[in-house]
Amino acid sequence: MSSHTHDHLDEHPHPHDHDSDHNHGHEHAHPHPHDHDDGHHHHHGGGLWGWISTIFHLHGHSHQHGELASDQAFVDNQEGIRTVWLALAALTITSLLQIVIVAWSGSVALLADTIHNIGDGLNSVPLLIAFYLARRAATRRYTYGFGKAEDVAGIFIVLSIAVSAGVVFYESIQKLINPEPMSNLGWVTAAAIIGFLGNEAVALLQIRTGRKIGSAALVADGLHARTDGLTSLAVLLAAGGTWLGFPIVDPIIGILIGIAILFITRDAIVTMWYRLMDAIEPEYMEQAEAVISGQPGVEELCRLRMRWMGHRLQAEATIAVDPHLTTLESHHIAEQVRHELFHQIPMLSETIIHIDPWLEEPEAAHELTLHHESVPRPLA
Structure with a gap:
């Protein structure tokens, strides 16, 4: 063999x-073994900081051959980590702009939508942790390494997409039962445009990188960002319908967007099921x-x-x-x-x-x- x-x-x-x-790889001809004990050990310490240091490999040393996954896997992980950080930065900027609009308009509805977007952005954190974990080399306990952490993060992302669909349906049905006129149309339109553009930019970035490096979880996170963008698009269309004198457009478009999110949820579930089942x-x-x-x-x-x-x-x-x-x-x-x-x-x-x-x-x-x-x- x-x-x-x-x-x-x-x-x-x-x-x-x-x-x-x-x-190939790191099995060089030099005499020292690659799981070398070269005299300086990494003490992570206990408690929360020790746990964080273990995940993010906070040692401050340049040599990582013995403790991090090797060459190409490490490069791909770095690209995944960079993509998630860029996505978090873009979503943070989007949320900050929406917060400014909320402060100017005083709209409670916009405040709730902004808080929702901030919460969805935090869903990328489990994926970020998974990418950092995946950099670590296999151990005697985890003999195949930590790559499956991505798929675990993918489960949380798929659940978040499903919850988003549920929220959209609930709010749309509530508006059908108890219609309320939409106010602050100008501010609502501005916030919706910002939300759509920011989330769609994140979706394009994450889906493209995920497909490039083969990360189903990163693609799923991109699909999640797309669902948030579709939600903002629904608000934009609803504002237009209200301005034209057809407020009933709001819940109808919401239900249609909810159906679109269900299809996205289905695709994400199928993809993650395939990965979990090898x-x-x-x-x-x-x-x-x-x-x-x-x-x-x-x-x-x-x-x-x-x-x-x-x-x-x-x-x-x-x-x-x-x-x-x-x-x-x-x-x-x-x-x-x-x-x-x-x-x-x-x-x-x-x-x-x-x-x-x-x-x-x-x-x-x-x-x-x-x-x-x-x-x-x-x-x-």
């Missing part, structure tokens, strides 16, 4: 026709199968499994090779497969390749374990 973690950048300082025993997009499976089957020396791809760990992919494959090859030759084929997978699928961070002998009756190679596990076969 051949396995190690390969978190690579595109810029490889070594030639690609290197020997298969050359390790589902994988078919195109990644097809791409990996083509790469593995096309490698010289691979007689058969017996089984391939892939899953997301946060916004990074992991793969496990069983391949069959000529049984007459030496161990070193079989290992070389496995390394060639791994090397090509890493380059063809940039989001792949870890690949484990198991070697089987290519036999007419593959059961013969698994006699000892057949009563525990069936012979590896391609997944339906």
Whole structure:
């Protein structure tokens, strides 16, 4: 079996026709182990500060190889963290502008909407914590690392989107039952425009970055920002209807926006369900199968499994090779497969390749374990 973690950048300082025993990533040839005890330990302390220091890695040291996830995963996490901070900054500016308008207009309704927007902006905090956690390397307790923290944060985000839909429906129905004329139309319009533009800008940023780095939770947070933008758009349209003498437009548009948010909620739920259940997009499976089957020396791809760990992919494959090859030759084929997978699928961070002998009756190679596990076969 051949396995190690390969978190690579595109810029490889070594030639690609290197020997298969050359390790990528951080397994260097220097004598000190990578989980080194180099004499200065990090004391986080106890209590709240210790917990915060552990999550955000507040050590003040430049070396992070032993405690942070390696190269490409770290780069992607940094981009995710930067995106969430930018989103929080944009939402803060949006809320501050709305607060100024509330102060000038004295509108209680606008104040409630502004407080709602501030609360929704705070929903990005769990995602921010998840990205910081995901930077940390695997431990003996969390042997697969902390990437799944993103999916946990995604659950909270999906719940927030659903709550937003419920609030919109409730307020719209209340307005149908007990209609109230909308006042301060100018201020309401200004606040609605600011709210829509600010939230939609955040949505575009988060969805684009989330898709780029493969973070379903970041995409879900972007969808949440879009629901808030749609809510502001509903207020804008309602203000226009009221100005034209049709106040009934307000609750009707609210219900329509609520329905749109329900569709967004459904998409977010499906996406997070796939991630929590270790589902994988078919195109990644097809791409990996083509790469593995096309490698010289691979007689058969017996089984391939892939899953997301946060916004990074992991793969496990069983391949069959000529049984007459030496161990070193079989290992070389496995390394060639791994090397090509890493380059063809940039989001792949870890690949484990198991070697089987290519036999007419593959059961013969698994006699000892057949009563525990069936012979590896391609997944339906």
